[in-house]
Amino acid sequence: MLQRTVFAFLNHLLAAETWATARLKPFAGQHARFEIGPFVQAVVVAGDGRLAAADDSAPPAVTIQLPADTPFRLLGDRAALLGSARISGTADFAEALGFVVRNLRWDVEADLARGFGDIAAHRLARAGRRFVAGGSDGARRLAANIGEYAEAAAIGVRRAEAEAFARDLDALVDALARLEHRLGRLG
Numbered sequence: 001m002l003q004r005t006v007f008a009f010l011n012h013l014l015a016a017e018t019w020a021t022a023r024l025k026p027f028a029g030q031h032a033r034f035e036i037g038p039f040v041q042a043v044v045v046a047g048d049g050r051l052a053a054a055d056d057s058a059p060p061a062v063t064i065q066l067p068a069d070t071p072f073r074l075l076g077d078r079a080a081l082l083g084s085a086r087i088s089g090t091a092d093f094a095e096a097l098g099f100v101v102r103n104l105r106w107d108v109e110a111d112l113a114r115g116f117g118d119i120a121a122h123r124l125a126r127a128g129r130r131f132v133a134g135g136s137d138g139a140r141r142l143a144a145n146i147g148e149y150a151e152a153a154a155i156g157v158r159r160a161e162a163e164a165f166a167r168d169l170d171a172l173v174d175a176l177a178r179l180e181h182r183l184g185r186l187g
Helices: 002-016 018-027 070-075 078-083 091-103 108-116 118-152 159-186
Strands: 031-036 039-045 051-053 062-066 086-089
Touching: 002 018, 002 051, 018 039, 018 091, 062 091, 078 091, 078 159, 086 091, 108 118
Parallel strands: 031 062
Antiparallel strands: 031 039, 039 051, 062 086
């Protein structure tokens, strides 16, 4: 059920942007594997440039590994998320997928306008943007509070260990962003 909903949403976004489906059409029939933490999803590019769930037994032409906190990062810093991705496989297919992922945007306001009208859609979209902006700050505070509680209750990692891990992770993200920039110049 969730998988069907995710693919319906992705294909809705792709259908709204003809450049995106045109970019993926040449790779029809090719498989990609997305690994988000412990979750794995194999996809195949359909003939019209849309995506479909694929059998995991087919060898992927591209594998994209993303951190486990990807859903939360999507609400915040997409650039850092994309910089933390590890990509392996066929260069041209990986570049096309990367380009689509980096540039595909959801026009929430246009979708809301179909059901509520232009004015209401504009107001709802503006309220949503404010909520997300405030929510990301609230999410950071909540994570800090949970971390402090876990440390006090001795159920998680020590604060110093978590901070060291976060510094190492930030250094890795920076290194990957530099690598992605270099690869972009080659392409």
